[in-house]
Amino acid sequence: MPELPEVEVVRRGLAGWVTGRTIAAAEVLHPRAVRRHVAGAGDFAGRLAGRTVAAPRRRGKYLWLPLAEDGGPAEAVLAHLGMSGQLLVGDPGREREKHLRVRALFDDGGHDLRFVDQRTFGHLMLTEMVPDPFGAGLVPAPISHIAADPLEDAFDEEAFIGALRRKRTGIKRALLDQSLISGVGNIYADEALWRARLHWARPSDSLTRAEAARVLEAAREVMGAALAVGGTSFDSLYVNVNGESGYFERSLEAYGRRGEPCRRCGTPIHREEFMNRSSYSCPTCQKRPRRV
DNA sequence: ATACCTCCCTGTGTGC
DNA sequence: TGCACACAGGGAGGTA
Incomplete structure (x- = not known):
């Protein structure tokens, strides 16, 4: 995708x-x-x-x-x-x-x-x-209503962190909100949250400044790494202009790995339904918040 | 205003 | 073998 x-x-x-x-x-x-x-x-x-x-x-x-x-x-x-x-x-x-x-x-x-x-x-x-x-x-x-994406110069990191922490929603919903930050979809949201060790349901207004910066940096890193190898061709529907697949699927840590061991701690990755789609996370590394 | 839900599409895979 | 259905999910547009 x-x-x-x-x-x-x-x-x-x-x-x-x-x-x-x-x-x-x-x-x-x-x-x-x-x-x-x-x-x-x-x-x-x-x-x-x-x-x-x-x-x-x-x-x-x-x-x-x-x-x-x-x-x-x-x-x-x-x-x-x-x-x-x-x-x-x-x-x-x-x-x-x-x-x-x-x-x-x-x-x-x-x-x-x-x-x-x-x-x-x-x-x-x-x-x-x-x-x-x-x-x-x-x-x-x-x-013109969508936000800049985190790989462009026009992206305002401080504005994003501030808006994220003011918003009253879950962190994953916020990452998928194109008016807050553009370019992040279901795959890279799950990957960024895994890297930042945050659960998708974590209230965005409960994030510390450091946590907000961490998930943004994680999103930047994972998308940059994917770009470097031609993207993710999870279901082979994504190909480049010459019809070739990307290689990032093998580097995914959470998305699509239900039941497979977390590569940080070995706990099987969980799949949960959220927003009529799937969310993948490690139940050990990414603790579900007490209040949802 | 904000938050959150439904709906649009079709091919693939799975279970009965 | 064939049928039914779950699943993949971005964003427009609607409701509360």
Whole structure:
């Protein structure tokens, strides 16, 4: 499942293939893939034709391709991969993937760009850019409300720690709240909490400053480590732009390890249901708080 | 306002 | 063998 490291791997992969190239035509094969583009699939495809793509950018789990100025307002193609979205580049003549949703052809006749998405939680849209509330130039309007992610310069560590400790919720819910910190999903939330030795239900307003800083640092470290090896391909639905899996699954300490021994203390890892999904933790290293 | 719940999707794996 | 169902989960949108 693509979270920050996986999306960053895709961004880097795309950069070498699409930057500076001009889209000749775009084709929407499944309208759900552009459901958030309110003007519709025809408008989306039509307005992409003839536009030149600048270097891909990312914030949290969102990726966007800025489009070169065409006299109108600054625009970008915004992408969210959801659970199973893939952005792939390759020979335009190759076979169509079963879950191909959107395809862009370039005017040089070279590699095309495809959006493939089995579970259709991902989406693409063409959107205007607005000034970044965190001062990093322009960002796509629909994501101007999300926080910076912990791997970008615009991330304000002190502001995050303060907001986290003021919030009245559980630490994991806070880590997954994209308006507080972006880019962290279920896998890296569990991994960061394991590293910081904190239980997911720990009230965020009970965290000491040191604990809050510790879980943030853990999130940074684990996402950085995952990025360095191409991300986590837990269920093989995440691949880079060339269709290759990442290698971080073997380094996961908590996520998906139900019943397997904690590599710190040997206690079997617990799986609990939380927010209609799974939370994995070590019952010895990560003590459940008394009040929940 | 904040906190938290439901719903949208489809392929895979498991149990009967 | 085939069917039913649990499971994976980000974020929009709703309720209290």
